[in-house]
Amino acid sequence: MLRRSTDLWLFLLVAFGLSWLFALPLWLTGASVGAFAFMAIGVAMMFTPTLGVLAVRLRGRQPGEPATTWREWGEGTGLWMGERRGRTLALIALAWFGTPLLVVVAIALSAALGLLSVDLWGLSLFRENLAAASPGQSLPMEPGVLAAVQVASAFLIAPLINSIAAFGEEWGWRGWLLPRLMTLGIWRALLVSGLIWGVWHFPLTLRGYNYPELGAWAAPMFVVFCVVFGALLGWFRLYSGSVWPAVIGHGSLNASGSLTLLVGNAADPPNLAVAGITGLVGSALLAAISVLVIKRWPIGPQPQAAD
Numbered sequence: 001m002l003r004r005s006t007d008l009w010l011f012l013l014v015a016f017g018l019s020w021l022f023a024l025p026l027w028l029t030g031a032s033v034g035a036f037a038f039m040a041i042g043v044a045m046m047f048t049p050t051l052g053v054l055a056v057r058l059r060g061r062q063p064g065e066p067a068t069t070w071r072e073w074g075e076g077t078g079l080w081m082g083e084r085r086g087r088t089l090a091l092i093a094l095a096w097f098g099t100p101l102l103v104v105v106a107i108a109l110s111a112a113l114g115l116l117s118v119d120l121w122g123l124s125l126f127r128e129n130l131a132a133a134s135p136g137q138s139l140p141m142e143p144g145v146l147a148a149v150q151v152a153s154a155f156l157i158a159p160l161i162n163s164i165a166a167f168g169e170e171w172g173w174r175g176w177l178l179p180r181l182m183t184l185g186i187w188r189a190l191l192v193s194g195l196i197w198g199v200w201h202f203p204l205t206l207r208g209y210n211y212p213e214l215g216a217w218a219a220p221m222f223v224v225f226c227v228v229f230g231a232l233l234g235w236f237r238l239y240s241g242s243v244w245p246a247v248i249g250h251g252s253l254n255a256s257g258s259l260t261l262l263v264g265n266a267a268d269p270p271n272l273a274v275a276g277i278t279g280l281v282g283s284a285l286l287a288a289i290s291v292l293v294i295k296r297w298p299i300g301p302q303p304q305a306a307d
Contacts, residue, residue: 007056008180015052015172016200019045023203033208042204046165049172049200053077056176078175082241091240095249100155100256102289106282107260110275116260117268123147125264147262154256163251167243170233170250173197175243178234186238186299190290194230198223211273221273228283229253231290238299253277 022045031037057073074080081088110116119125127143140146173193181189201209202219210225211218236245260276274280 007059008177010059011049011052011056011172011176012196013052014055015049018048018051019200020203022048026203026207033212038204038207038209042209043165045203047168049170049177050168053172053176076179077171078179078237078241078243078246079171080242081244084241088240088242088245091236091245092248095236095245096159096252097155099159099249099252100259102285103154103253103256103259103277103282106277106279106285107263107275109285110260110270110279110281113281115279115281116270116275117265118263119265119267120263123262124266125269126262128266129261150262151259154259158255159248159252161251162254163247166250166254167247169197170237170243170247173230174233174237174246178237182238186294190231190234191227193234194227195223197230198226201226210278213271214273218273222278225278225283225286228286228290232286232293235290235294235297235299239297 022041025031026038026041029037068076107116107118111118123143126147130143130146141149173196177196178189178193181192183189184192201222205211205219205222206216208215208218210222214221233246233249236249237243257277260270260272264270270276272279276282277286
């Protein structure tokens with residue numbers, strides 16, 4: 001089908017413009033990273049890439065352009081299950097359970113390298129954070145039990161819940177944008193899409209989101225993570241022909257990424273820029289995994305992205 005270069009700019013204008021518009025109250029009020037408003041606006045921002053996709057579709061076709069049915073367009077943006085449904089379902093399961101497993105491996109590697117002090121039995125950092133969140137209030141259950149519930153949820157339930165908002169991003173970044181960039185070649189497409197994804201987070205990360213100790217330097221730090229994790233999500237999308245494995249992988253990461261804080265030691269709090277899945281250790285792990293899977297299970301020719 002005919003592809004318009006202006007569609008890319010329309011998509012980026014909507015996704016980036018609305019993300020900054022949604023985040024404007026955070027900058028005007030100076031809301032802290034941990035505030036409820038910060039989290040709520042962050043979730044709302046996740047749907048701006050989907051709005052960008054819809055803007056491209058609703059723009060309509062120009063005279064002389066072939067018509068594209070909604071079904072064809074949905075297939076081109078990864079809304080269906082791909083040509084091999086069994087493969088897609090297997091990759092969904094892998095993304096669901098494998099992502100929190102990678103989070104655990106990143107925590108273990110960080111501890112083994114001496115970059116993370118853990119308190120598995122006392123859960124001192126977890127207890128401290130609970131007390132800070134609910135000062136003077138009794139907990140509904142013992143911290144150890146509550147921690148076990150959170151770990152079980154991170155593997156079993158939370159990935160699905162978090163995938164609702166994750167879809168808002170993934171349909172844009174991996175569903176529509178990544179296949180469109182494949183004319184650059186697989187590695188460049190993954191790099192460019194990851195860079196765009198990371199920069200899109202700037203309204204939050206320039207305020208220190210994910211790495212409060214870094215301040216505005218959290219922004220370039222998170223770009224690195226977005227490139228390497230985006231490569232893995234991109235492989236899920238392209239290898240399956242469907243956006244759903246990437247959606248589940250993204251939702252699963254959001255559900256389990258904070259496990260580092262659950263096992264941390266209050267006497268020596270974790271440096272999230274170094275330890276855990278979003279730190280340097282996790283980024284190195286994800287980079288190695290991404291290269292491994294792309295080399296071992298290469299991505300074949302892709303159909304043209306739908307506009």
